[in-house]
Amino acid sequence: MWRGLLHHYRDYLPVTDKTPMLSLHEGNTPLIPLVHLSEKLGVELYVKTEGANPTGSFKDRGMVMAVAKAKEEGSDTIICASTGNTSAAAAAYAARANMRCIIIIPDGKIALGKLAQAVMYGAEIVAIQGNFDHALKMVRRLSEMAPVTLVNSVNPYRIEGQKTAAFEICEQLGEAPDVLAIPVGNAGNITAYWKGFKQFHEKHGTKLPQMRGFEAEGAAAIVRNEVIENPETIATAIRIGNPASWEYAVQAANESGGKIDEVTDEQILEAYRLLAREEGIFAEPASCASIAGVMKQVASGEIKKGSRIVAVLTGNGLKDPNVAMEAMNVQPTVLPNDEEVVFAHIQGAVLQ
Ligand code: F0G
Secondary structure, three states: OOOOHHHHOHHHOOOOOOOOOOOOOOOOOOEEEOHHHHHHHOOEEEEEEHHHOOOOEOHHHHHHHHHHHHHHOOOOEEEEEOOOHHHHHHHHHHHHHOOEEEEEEEOOOOOHHHHHHHHHHOOEEEEEOOOHHHHHHHHHHHHHHOOOEEOOOOOHHHHHHHOHHHHHHHHHHOOOOOEEEEEOOOOHHHHHHHHHHHHHHHHHOOOOOEEEEEEEHHHOHHHHOOOOOOOOOOOHHHOOOOOOOHHHHHHHHHHHOOEEEEEOHHHHHHHHHHHHHHHOOOEOHHHHHHHHHHHHHHHOOOOOOOOEEEEEEOEEHHHOHHHHHHHHOOOOOOOOOOHHHHHHHHHHHHHO
């Protein structure tokens, strides 16, 4: 039976005899081949569906490690800034570990499902009239002044936990893919994957992929090489103008022969619809930056035809029902509770 990341990858993680074996059975997520899109693009494309984690995003991998270590070190309170997924994971693992969880989020810029999770898991929620970068600055200062453990990805245990996704990909494919495509927000995840691929390669000779990270155009600080004061994108999860792991992301791209690139909101939404309609996979908008990026770079020739690519789908589509309803602009047809009327309508639809 799968017992979660701390059990399964114990030898690769800072797990000691004193570490509580916290688990919501995170990790071990599916790697799914995209049959239609692969054919269309002339590549071998897979998605790592991190939305299958217990709270619906990749954040569970890092959070299980960070919260277990906080508990081990005697802390009773964790704190984080978040665009939504980090706070959902923090709140869940804090509940599981019987700890207090405080989250600071940008008011009005959190997807509904993520906010619902923080509420349900019992976090103390502060919504500031500012963005993620402001919130992160606040929690960093606060954690220096008060006895609370910061669980944003500047906490090295988060990166340790998140690197396990790279291990799983190598195990699922037998070796690393040619290209790893991943959305970039605060840049912790691309940092973690690169660390994971390198560590697994050293131990098992599984090779190294090109790391290709994608920011949203309105929040593309790394691509522009400047802090964006007012980042904007429909992909609220990556609405970040001053990524904390900026230099590590650049390093991952450079060392691996990859690139940090940007995609527009239109490209993100196109990938979002395509993935759902043609592959049956519903990922949240920020996740689809990876697919949008693959489409962009296959078209430009930067990703070669025939490449084996893994795109990371970082979060579940159900997290953000509002963007889905707005993007599709489809409303159910309301009819009376009458078989004849309903059948006539369906037949009409079929014959059209
Ligand atoms: N995709 C999703 C769904 C995310 O929630 C995030 C980050 C990213 C991609 C980017 O990952 O920051 O490691 O580069 N969400 C953070 C949060 C910021 O607060 O939930 P990153």
